[in-house]
Amino acid sequence: MGESDTIDRSAYTKVAEEGDVEEGRGIGVDVDGIEIAVFNVGDGDYYAISNRCSHQQAPLCKAGEEKINAEHTWTKTRGGVNTEECTVSCPWHLWTWDLETGTNEASGQRIGTFDCVVDDGDVLVRV
Amino acid sequence: MASAIKRLDADEEVPAEAFDVEIVDMDFHVNPREEELRRYVEDERALDRLSTEFGMWPIPDKWDAAYAIEEGNEGLFTQGRAEVVEDVQRACERFAIDEPVVNAGINGLPQQHHPVLKNAVLQAGNDYMLDHFVDEGVYTALSIAKWDVEHALDELDRWGEEDGVVGAYSWYDPREPWGHTQFDPVFEKLESLGLPLLLHGSLAFWPQHSYVGDNMLTWTEVLGFDWPIYTMVNAINMIMSGVFDRYPDLNVVFQEGGHWWLPFARYRMDEFYEMHPEDVKITPRKYADGERYLDRSPSEYLRDNVYVCTQPFALPRRAGEASDMLRLSMAKDTFCYSSDWPHQTLDPPTWFFNSRAFRDDQELRDAILHENAYDILRT
Numbered sequence: 001m002g003e004s005d006t007i008d009r010s011a012y013t014k015v016a017e018e019g020d021v022e023e024g025r026g027i028g029v030d031v032d033g034i035e036i037a038v039f040n041v042g043d044g045d046y047y048a049i050s051n052r053c054s055h056q057q058a059p060l061c062k063a064g065e066e067k068i069n070a071e072h073t074w075t076k077t078r079g080g081v082n083t084e085e086c087t088v089s090c091p092w093h094l095w096t097w098d099l100e101t102g103t104n105e106a107s108g109q110r111i112g113t114f115d116c117v118v119d120d121g122d123v124l125v126r127v
Numbered sequence: 128m129a130s131a132i133k134r135l136d137a138d139e140e141v142p143a144e145a146f147d148v149e150i151v152d153m154d155f156h157v158n159p160r161e162e163e164l165r166r167y168v169e170d171e172r173a174l175d176r177l178s179t180e181f182g183m184w185p186i187p188d189k190w191d192a193a194y195a196i197e198e199g200n201e202g203l204f205t206q207g208r209a210e211v212v213e214d215v216q217r218a219c220e221r222f223a224i225d226e227p228v229v230n231a232g233i234n235g236l237p238q239q240h241h242p243v244l245k246n247a248v249l250q251a252g253n254d255y256m257l258d259h260f261v262d263e264g265v266y267t268a269l270s271i272a273k274w275d276v277e278h279a280l281d282e283l284d285r286w287g288e289e290d291g292v293v294g295a296y297s298w299y300d301p302r303e304p305w306g307h308t309q310f311d312p313v314f315e316k317l318e319s320l321g322l323p324l325l326l327h328g329s330l331a332f333w334p335q336h337s338y339v340g341d342n343m344l345t346w347t348e349v350l351g352f353d354w355p356i357y358t359m360v361n362a363i364n365m366i367m368s369g370v371f372d373r374y375p376d377l378n379v380v381f382q383e384g385g386h387w388w389l390p391f392a393r394y395r396m397d398e399f400y401e402m403h404p405e406d407v408k409i410t411p412r413k414y415a416d417g418e419r420y421l422d423r424s425p426s427e428y429l430r431d432n433v434y435v436c437t438q439p440f441a442l443p444r445r446a447g448e449a450s451d452m453l454r455l456s457m458a459k460d461t462f463c464y465s466s467d468w469p470h471q472t473l474d475p476p477t478w479f480f481n482s483r484a485f486r487d488d489q490e491l492r493d494a495i496l497h498e499n500a501y502d503i504l505r506t
Contacts, residue, residue, distance in 0.1 A: 067207030067469075073207060
């Protein structure tokens with residue numbers, strides 16, 4: 001979800017500033033005890049989704065992290081964000097999650113998604 | 128009221144409690160690069176052939192089951208590629224693994240057909256591991272050839288007494304099961320050295336090149352069930368052919384062969400043996416030793432001499448069901464934690480801290496996470 005014209009900021013929590021999250025990567029935050037991964041998919045669009053993969057509780061915010069000795073591998077990263085498909089694949093077992101719906105097509109499972117907007121350079125999440 | 132917010136620790140990938148418990152990882156793969164391995168090939172004739180464009184393991188499979196995962200064959204390196212001690216340490220810190228048992232993981236080797244080249248690569252892998260891990264004090268399982276007993280014995284003579292070598296690593300496959308008497312000299316040697324035999328599934332023996340295997344077209348069949356079938360075949364063959372009567376101190380660890388088959392094998396072996404035991408006396412070892420029956424019930428060898436790695440655990444979600452399965456599997460005596468790092472089937476030790484089956488039974492948790500490993504590894 002991207003820039004919004006009118007934001008009731010009292011309903012949201014600031015989790016980052018735009019420059020904090022590089023494109024194609026994410027951060028993990030704990031908001032009121034809820035772990036959330038926030039991803040920057042480019043063009044000013046950010047998505048917020050449960051930080052824990054339903055399969056084995058891997059931290060999705062690590063998706064896209066460089067592998068150990070990445071130069072000797074093909075894909076270089078542990079899972080990652082697909083900015084075109086708007087999905088994230090888990091850094092442990094590559095389960096792919098739709099960032100808009102929170103669904104994993106193969107298993108039919110779904111994890112939580114959260115409203116996420118950018119306002120005045122702040123990345124905001126509504127829990 | 129303002130929300131409470133904090134940035135998550137970027138280095139913490141498993142529950143914090145995992146860092147408070149000692150964790151031994153029975154199956155951690157190091158992946159030396161081919162050009163590095165070639166430096167350890169001593170025989171110039173073998174090196175000449177291994178340096179051609181065909182590489183060190185030239186026989187491809189008919190197809191690759193790894194297509195089933197998003198990254199295809201890159202799934203072998205989903206987490207990266209450990210080449211030296213520092214790489215292993217970095218990986219283990221993320222997952223709260225205290226003591227990895229590393230192996231060179233050349234799991235395509237058994238399928239290669241050329242005996243001289245296979246032995247040269249295996250030996251190079253061992254020398255690489257001796258230099259980079261054993262000498263650095265990392266628990267290491269070095270490889271022995273299943274296809275060449277004499278070479279296996281030569282290798283055990285060469286490094287079997289090295290401190291830091293905690294086990295011997297080989298493979299199970301659809302060929303002669305490990306209960307065959309040709310392996311007795313290996314068992315005798317391992318027993319005398321105090322080394323367990325770690326048997327891993329072989330990539331090369333994904334069930335292709337057979338009528339049944341040609342029709343296994345999915346990862347679920349191939350990795351999910353073919354390996355466990357051959358694990359069962361090998362474990363039961365070793366038990367019923369009297370391996371553990373002749374070598375009672377031998378311990379065998381099956382890696383990536385599943386573990387929930389234990390209740391099935393446990394009860395079925397005893398049932399069949401107790402009803403129909405009269406053929407045991409004409410199996411080769413018993414015949415040679417003039418013995419009529421096994422010394423104990425088959426399930427007792429399963430409990431005492433056979434171990435299985437947990438990866439991938441696939442623990443039932445309901446804790447009561449998980450506890451029942453664990454008890455029936457004799458997990459306190461048979462299960463050893465393994466991560467299988469860096470593969471796509473990686474299994475971080477989350478289960479032991481997220482499931483009430485372990486929160487309510489910390490003895491069981493500790494047995495699987497380190498005690499069973501320490502009981503059998505030569506540390």
